[in-house]
Amino acid sequence: MKLEFSPADEAFRQEVRRFVQERLPARIQRKVELGLRLEHEDYVTWFRILEERGWITPGWPVEHGGPGWTALQRYIFDEETLLGGAPRIIASGIQMLGPVLIAFGTAEQKARYLPDIRHSNTWWAQGFSEPGAGSDLAALRTTAVLEPDGRHFVVNGHKVWTSYAQWCSMMFALVRTDPDAAKPQEGISFLLIDMASPGVQVRPIRMLEGGEDLNEVFLDNVRVPAENLVGELHKGWTCGKYLLGHERTGIAGIGSCKQQLARARRLAQLQGLDGDPLLQARLAQFEIELLALEFTALRLLSPNQGSRVPAVEASMLKVRGTELRQALYELLVDIAGPHAVPFDAELQRLEALEALDGEPPAPDGLGSLAANCLDARKLSIYGGANEVQRNLIAKAVLAA
Structure with a gap:
C-alpha cells in the first residue's frame, strides 16, 4: 500500500530531495550512510547550509525565522533529508528550547537567543x-x-x-x-x-x-x-511539559527507521542474502510495521483528527518508534553475522578517514554496526522511559 500525497506536497518532496542531493557534502553523507560518528563541525556545516536556505527551524513560525510549513511539510522534510543521508537535527536549541522561548519567553529573551540558535552560533x-x-x-x-x-x-x-x-x-x-x-x-x-x-x-x-x-x-x-x-x-513544569511534547514526537524517528531499513537492504545485498526468504520476510514485516507507524503519525498530523486523548499522542509515537528503531539495528547486526560481533574502533577510524577522502571503504560499514546497535539501546530510555510512557497512555485512555 502506498501513501498518497497532494501534487503540491509531492512537488515539495522533490524540492527537498533535490536540495539534499545538491547541497549535502559527500563526506557527511558517506559518514551517515556507514553509521560513523559525526563530529560537531559536521552538524554545524549541514545546519548552516539549511539555515542559508531558511530550513533549519522547520517547526518555528515565520516571524521567528521559520519557513511557515504545514505539519505535513515538516514531516516530508524530515523524511527526505534522512533518506538522503543527512544528519538528524539534534540541536536541543532548535528542537526544544526555541519552541519554548517562542511560547513562554520575553521579547528580550527571544531577540537575544533565537537568532544565535538559528545560525548554530x-x-x-x-x-x-x-x-x-x-x-x-x-x-x-x-x-x-x-x-x-x-x-x-x-x-x-x-x-x-x-x-x-x-x-x-x-x-x-x-x-x-x-x-x-x-x-x-x-x-x-x-x-x-x-x-x-x-x-x-x-x-x-x-x-x-x-x-x-x-x-x-x-x-x-x-x-x-x-x-x-x-x-x-x-x-x-508547564514549560517542561511543552518541551517534552516536542521531544517525544521527534524521537519517533520514522525517517530514521526508513533510513536504516534501506541500509539493511543494501547490507543484505552486500552479504549475498537478498534472496534469502526468511530475511526477506523479516524485512517485509518491518516495512509493514513502519507503514502502520507512519499512518498513525500522519493521522495525528491531520487537522481533522479527533483523538480523545491528544496529550498522549507524542508518547504513543515515542514508544512504537523507538522500539522499531532498536529492532532495525538488531536486524542489521543479524544480517552482518560474524562481521558484526566485534566493535572494531580502529576499523571505524579508518572508515571515517576513507569517507572523508571520498573513497568507498570495504567492508561497507560493518565496523560500525555493533556500535550503532549498542547506542540504540538508549532510544527507549531518553525522553521519558517507554515503561513510564505506557503508564501515561494507560492513565489517559482509561480516564477518557
Whole structure:
C-alpha cells in the first residue's frame, strides 16, 4: 500500500530531495550512510547550509525565522533529508528550547537567543534528568534560590545524561525554586544557564559503544541572572511539559527507521542474502510495521483528527518508534553475522578517514554496526522511559 500525497506536497518532496542531493557534502553523507560518528563541525556545516536556505527551524513560525510549513511539510522534510543521508537535527536549541522561548519567553529573551540558535552560533544543553529523577522528572532536587536583592538565582545540583554538553555554551534547566510546594510538579522553574559560569563542571560519561556524547553537569553555587527565568516563577513544569511534547514526537524517528531499513537492504545485498526468504520476510514485516507507524503519525498530523486523548499522542509515537528503531539495528547486526560481533574502533577510524577522502571503504560499514546497535539501546530510555510512557497512555485512555 502506498501513501498518497497532494501534487503540491509531492512537488515539495522533490524540492527537498533535490536540495539534499545538491547541497549535502559527500563526506557527511558517506559518514551517515556507514553509521560513523559525526563530529560537531559536521552538524554545524549541514545546519548552516539549511539555515542559508531558511530550513533549519522547520517547526518555528515565520516571524521567528521559520519557513511557515504545514505539519505535513515538516514531516516530508524530515523524511527526505534522512533518506538522503543527512544528519538528524539534534540541536536541543532548535528542537526544544526555541519552541519554548517562542511560547513562554520575553521579547528580550527571544531577540537575544533565537537568532544565535538559528545560525548554530550557540548550542544548548538540556538540563532535565538527575540521579534519581530521570523518568520521574518531578523528583528533581537541583535548587535555585533567589538572592535577597532579586537580581540572581544561586543554583546547586547535579544533572546527568546531558546530551552533547561538551559542545554547548548554554543550558536550559528545570530547577526547584519552592521546596515547600504541595505537589512535586509545583515549585519548579525554567532557567537559562551560561555553561561558562563559575561553578559549572561538565564530566563525560563513556557509553557502551565508546562514545562520550552524554555527560554529567555539576552546579556549585552558580549565579544566574534573574532575567534568565523563562515563564513564571515556580511554573516551569508547564514549560517542561511543552518541551517534552516536542521531544517525544521527534524521537519517533520514522525517517530514521526508513533510513536504516534501506541500509539493511543494501547490507543484505552486500552479504549475498537478498534472496534469502526468511530475511526477506523479516524485512517485509518491518516495512509493514513502519507503514502502520507512519499512518498513525500522519493521522495525528491531520487537522481533522479527533483523538480523545491528544496529550498522549507524542508518547504513543515515542514508544512504537523507538522500539522499531532498536529492532532495525538488531536486524542489521543479524544480517552482518560474524562481521558484526566485534566493535572494531580502529576499523571505524579508518572508515571515517576513507569517507572523508571520498573513497568507498570495504567492508561497507560493518565496523560500525555493533556500535550503532549498542547506542540504540538508549532510544527507549531518553525522553521519558517507554515503561513510564505506557503508564501515561494507560492513565489517559482509561480516564477518557
